[in-house]
Structures are given as structure tokens and as C-alpha cells.
Amino acid sequence: MEKSIEELYCRRPHVVIVGAGASRAVMGKSCPTMNEAVEQVGLDEIIKGITLQTKSKNLEDIYSELFRRYDECKDARIVMEEVLYNYFSNIHLPTTLTIYDLLILSLTEKDCIVSFNWDSLLIQAYNRVEKITRNRPQILFLHGNVGAGLCKDCMTFGPIQNLCPKCGTSYERVPLLYPVEQKDYNSDIFIRDQWNVAKDYISRAGKVTIFGYSAPSSDKEASEILKTAFSKYAEVHRLDVVEIIERPGFDANGISETWRYFFSLTNGHYSKVDSFYNSSLAKAPRRTIQCQYRRFIEGWWGRPKIQFSEQETFESVATLLNPLLVNEEQGNYAII
Ligand SMILES: [Zn+2]
Incomplete structure (x- = not known):
């Protein structure tokens, strides 16, 4: 059966690129820049x-x-x-619901979070929201991560405390990619593979959100790889949107040349918000691409009823998302 344009559009991933500013928004000063x-x-x-x-x-x-x-x-x-x-x-999430929990819950299995952070906060959030749903996004760590382990013999990886599912030995640490002027993203097999998967997601992305990551000018390699990935199917991004979440008071002139290049491919469609709660992730959780399709292709002026607020708790968010989760079981990704 032929797929409709809507179906094809809505299957595209939403990619969220996460940097130190995001961990900072979650943890305050206990996560240093x-x-x-x-x-x-x-x-x-x-x-x-x-x-x-x-x-x-x-x-x-x-x-x-x-x-x-x-x-x-x-x-x-x-x-x-x-x-x-x-x-x-030793950096651990508080026991209460955080923005990282909501970030994981705002996406589904076709989506991807790409992190440049060494802390394992996203892995912690990923694991604990399993109580609410198993339909969660991929997470990739482009600079290594203290929460990730690797078995080089079997080429498997997972949470550092787990055993390799193939040979049963303990996972080894994944090396962190330390900040040097000339970064070599091919030196380590884990990091190289993470980049390869990330490039594929970014090339197909229908929406890219950049959360607290400034793409520092010193990381030229990363910048070039990101730009090359997004331009692989350059013509498909004309109706896509790039979204930037930065701290309040962030100067738009400080937006890096890398993201300006992304804007050029989306025909200037970009938005800048000063908090996660004002982003598309919180305003249309689990339906970000569907919502973008209706707005840009069908000219819809409405907004989803199910949205995250700053008062959310684990209990309230489980109740809030339940109608969406029930539909997802049937393959129904309609906006509610
Ligand atoms: Zn193994």
C-alpha cells in the first residue's frame, strides 16, 4: 500500500541535541560547566x-x-x-521529576537524543521513566559517557553496571572524549559508532532541537560532521523547523555559525525559546512532528491539549500522558 505524505512525514525523527546547558538547567550548579x-x-x-x-x-x-x-x-x-x-x-538526579525525565517522555522510539555530556543523567532518567512507558527515544553519547559500558569482544554496549549479554563479562568503561583542539571522533570504536548512528538520525530529522549546546567554535570537527549530516538530504528540510532552547537572556547573536547553517536549510524556519517548558517538546509531547505537520502543511492553528507544565510530578505526568500511551499501543499517533 502506498504511504500517504502525512504518514511519511510523521515517521521522521525529532532529534534533540543536548549540551552542558541542559544538565545545568536540570541540576543547577552541581553540574559544572x-x-x-x-x-x-x-x-x-x-x-x-x-x-x-x-x-x-x-x-x-x-x-x-x-x-x-x-x-x-x-x-x-x-x-x-x-x-x-x-x-x-557521582552526579545523580534528585528523586523528584526533572526536565530530563520529561525530555525522555516527550519523544518516542523513532526519535533520538544526541548528548555531548559526560554525566549519566539522561541514562538515569531513561531507566526510571520505564515505569511510565517503554516507548522511548534512542540516546547517543558523542563524547563518551560515565554511564555507558562496552564489551570490545562482542561489540555490545549498555549501562556500565550491566554484564555483556553475549559473553557475560563486566562491561569496560567507555573512554570520555576529553577536550583537545583536534578531536578525533574515529579513535574509539564506541564514539565512532555513536557518531555514525547520530549522523543517520540528523540527516533524516524532521525537527532538530538544540538544548543548551552552543556548538563551540573550538570543536570544528563536530560542527562539520553535524552540518554534513543535516545537508545529506538538504532539499527535504525546507519545511522543517530548528528550535533552540537557551537560558533566559541568551543573546541571539551568540547562536553559532553551525546552527545558522541549519536555519539556512530549513528556509529560515527556526524558533528560540528560553526554557524547556516553552519548547515544542513540552507543548506537544510525543507528537512534536505530527504537530509540525498539521501546522506547516495543513495550516492548523490549534494546539494540543496534552502539554507539560512546570508543576508536573511523576504521578501527574503518568496520568496526563495516559491517553497518548493507550493510543500508541494501537499504532495511533493522533494529537490530543
Ligand atoms: Zn561480550
Whole structure:
């Protein structure tokens, strides 16, 4: 049977690209930015004996220099990696519902969250919302993650505390991709595979939301890969929308050249909101692409009744989403 245009359009993934600003929105200061990490994680102590050329307090600048002065700074660099790994391993979600729980619940299995963060908060949220639904998006970690484990022999990966489902041995840590000027996204098999899957999702995306990720100009490799992926089927994005969630007061002039390139492919269709609750994810949870189709293709002026509010709890959100979840069981993705 021939598929209708609507059906084809609505099968396209919504891709959410998540950066440090998102973990920050969820956790406040207990999740440090690259600028705060050096002091907050106690890295000052490690680099005490080294005279750095950089005056910057940014982790990326400091780490890059240690990496450049390879032999001379090797010991400090290895200690720094261990301290960072342990620090990020110990960041846990509060027991109450968070924006990350809502983010997972706002998408379905055809969608994808692409994270640049080392913390495992998204994995924690993914696991605990299973009580509400198993129809959840893919999650990919393009800089590695402390919550992910890998079996190199079987090429399987999963939560670090699990055993390999094929050979039964404990998972190994996935290396974090530390900030250096020249990032090599092919050096590690886990990271390379995550990028390959991410590229496929981004190329087919009907909507891209960028949540607290500024695509720093220093990460030229990432920027180029993202742009190449989105332009693979450039002509299909003319009616798509790129959405940016940034902190209140964020200067639109600060939007990176990478995202401006995305806007050019969507014919200038983009929106900028100052909180997750004002994004399409909260305004049309689990039906973001369907809603976009009705608005852009059918000229619909309405809005979904089911929307997330800031007062949501695990109980209230389970009740709120129930009509959508019941329909999904029958393959029905109508907007309610
Ligand atoms: Zn194995």
C-alpha cells in the first residue's frame, strides 16, 4: 500500500541535541560547566606543580595544553582524567521529576537524543521513566559517557553496571572524549559508532532541537560532521523547523555559525525559546512532528491539549500522558 505524505512525514525523527546547558538547567550548579570544572572538581590541586602557558580557567584550554605537552604533563593529565570520570560518575538526579525525565517522555522510539555530556543523567532518567512507558527515544553519547559500558569482544554496549549479554563479562568503561583542539571522533570504536548512528538520525530529522549546546567554535570537527549530516538530504528540510532552547537572556547573536547553517536549510524556519517548558517538546509531547505537520502543511492553528507544565510530578505526568500511551499501543499517533 502506498504511504500517504502525512504518514511519511510523521515517521521522521525529532532529534534533540543536548549540551552542558541542559544538565545545568536540570541540576543547577552541581553540574559544572567547562569554565567552572577546574575549580569545582578540584583540578587546581592536580595542576599545581605545572606552570601553564594558558591563563584561561577553562577545562578545555587547560586540558588541551596538558595534552600538547604530552610527556612532560602525562601524570597530571591521567590523574585529571580519573578525577573527572569519578566526579561525573557521582552526579545523580534528585528523586523528584526533572526536565530530563520529561525530555525522555516527550519523544518516542523513532526519535533520538544526541548528548555531548559526560554525566549519566539522561541514562538515569531513561531507566526510571520505564515505569511510565517503554516507548522511548534512542540516546547517543558523542563524547563518551560515565554511564555507558562496552564489551570490545562482542561489540555490545549498555549501562556500565550491566554484564555483556553475549559473553557475560563486566562491561569496560567507555573512554570520555576529553577536550583537545583536534578531536578525533574515529579513535574509539564506541564514539565512532555513536557518531555514525547520530549522523543517520540528523540527516533524516524532521525537527532538530538544540538544548543548551552552543556548538563551540573550538570543536570544528563536530560542527562539520553535524552540518554534513543535516545537508545529506538538504532539499527535504525546507519545511522543517530548528528550535533552540537557551537560558533566559541568551543573546541571539551568540547562536553559532553551525546552527545558522541549519536555519539556512530549513528556509529560515527556526524558533528560540528560553526554557524547556516553552519548547515544542513540552507543548506537544510525543507528537512534536505530527504537530509540525498539521501546522506547516495543513495550516492548523490549534494546539494540543496534552502539554507539560512546570508543576508536573511523576504521578501527574503518568496520568496526563495516559491517553497518548493507550493510543500508541494501537499504532495511533493522533494529537490530543
Ligand atoms: Zn561480550
